[in-house]
Amino acid sequence: MSKTLDYIALVVVFIGALNWGLIGLFRLDLVRLIFGDMSLISRIIYVLVGICGIYLLTFFGRVGNEA
DSSP states (O other), rough: HOOOOOOOHHHHHHHHHHHHHHHHHOOOOOOHHHHHHTHHHHHHHHHHHHHHHHHHHHHHHHHHOOO
């Protein structure tokens, strides 16, 4: 179950990173474009990306234990 959660978190953070890259390069916010400017769905997506990013901080502890 942990591996599945890890992969889901990685995909969500990757999508968030792509969105931030598009914002930085082209001023194009895909989340806002698709779901609206700070709509409930947009806010949920931003929160999920943040939670997944924080969850992925646990990789540092787990990678050290596997080596």
